[in-house]
Amino acid sequence: MILLAGGALDPHLTRALGRAEARGIPARGLLVGPETWPTLTLSVPDGALSLDGEALRPTALWVRHDVFAALADPRAAVAARALDWYDTLLGYVALNPGLRVLNREALGRRVNKLAALGLAARLGLRVPQGVVTNDLQACRARENEALVAKPLRGGGLCVPLADALAEQADEDAAAPSPAFVQERLFGPELRVTLVGARAFTFELHTDALDHRATPDAPFDRAEDPPEAVLSPLRALAGALGLELCAADLKRDARGALVLLEMNAQPMYTAYDTACGGAITDAVLDLLGSPG
Amino acid sequence: MAETTKKSQAPKEYKTMAIPEEPGDDEYKTMAIPEEPGDERQKQASKKAFGEK
Incomplete structure (x- = not known):
């Protein structure tokens, strides 16, 4: 059984649960909502987990830090609650070293953006000057x-x-x-979502410097970057402990691809919808793999 | 009675938020802007590049 943990408003988790059910993959949600939350007991130090009175022994875990609840309700208590549950799940991960956990090595680790860019450059990626x-x-x-x-x-x-x-x-x-x-770099921006060995690349069309300024900007599935870029991207993900992540790239004045950043907890539902749920399926496949 | 309860709870929440246990504890606050097209909530981004006094 796969355990999917995080916010009840996080569409990445809810669609993964739905897809798991459709595929016949045993999965369970540990979802914290705006007004409802499960009853959890985590035994210390043996790491046994009880959820709503039932002992759970998942084979794999995907935990996402919930940011959606705080978007819906900006009270400090809501963000604090999300952090409390995320920290609890990080503890569960630590107490169960044999459990298959997506992005295990990266969970809870704060990656300094400069450190990540420096590492990317050393791995052969072009980064902004x-x-x-x-x-x-x-x-x-x-x-x-x-x-x-x-x-x-x-x-x-x-x-x-x-x-x-x-x-x-x-x-x-x-x-x-x-x-x-x-x-200043140039679009279209490439978003490369890496899920294990798989890559899902989309091209985002906007004249805005930052695509978040144009949330309705159109996008298309695109060719993956050339191996000279994709290979060091994979190496960077590996070095950061990321099996699931997403890289943002633009081009310099000479047309070379430049890495803007690597996102450790990517948002991809719009891209997932555009490729028929293939990203969600890949995440579920990854959770079912030995890691 | 209800009003009294609210007031007694508020300081606890404040204390929880006001004392980060280590640098980066409040990183989650900066994660509140999903970097995904089509999400209206991205419009909440307003942080100044060089910070604020």
Whole structure:
């Protein structure tokens, strides 16, 4: 039996449960909803799990940190609850070293974006050229160049450098936080979702610097990147402990593919729908494999 | 009585959120923008690149 754990509003988990049922794959959800949650007891230190009064011995686990509940209800308690359940499941993983767990080595590990880009470059991937800085004076001197800025830890959109500077007080020489300031890259953006040995590549068509600014942007299934890019992408995923992940790539002025980032908990339901549920099926297949 | 209960619970929640046990504990806050086309909730992205005072 596969255990799928996370938020009740996370469509990746709910569609995986539905697909597992359709395929006859034994699966169980451990889903925490906005107003309902299961009854769980985890024995310490032996790691035995009881869910709603039933002893569970799953053969594999996929756990996702729930961000959807907090989107629906912004109260701090909701985000704290999601973290509580995620941390509980991380503990369950740690207490059961023999359990097949998707992305086991990466769970709970915070990957610094600079560290990931440095690792990617060492593995042969092209990464954006630029700096991380809060030096507003130096940035103002370059604001007419083809540069963009984005928050170091994510969470905000990539914008033209001039726009990011306009958000800061004219008299300030140094910004409150360092940010990425880097070369402007070009679309269409490629999203490569890696599921074990399989790759699902989509091309996203938008004129926006950051595709999240145009949530209705059209996309198409595309050819996978050439092996010279795909192979180091797989190596990067492996080095980060990721069996399921998604890489974002754009092109530089000469047309070379550039890795923007590797997402450890990818959102892919729109792409999954576009390829007939093949990504979800691949995830279920991966959970059924020895790992 | 109901009002009293609410007030007594609020500080506990606040304390839970206000004291990260280690750097990165509040990383989940930055994960609240699904990077997927078609999701209206992406519009919540508004964090300034160079931060805020």
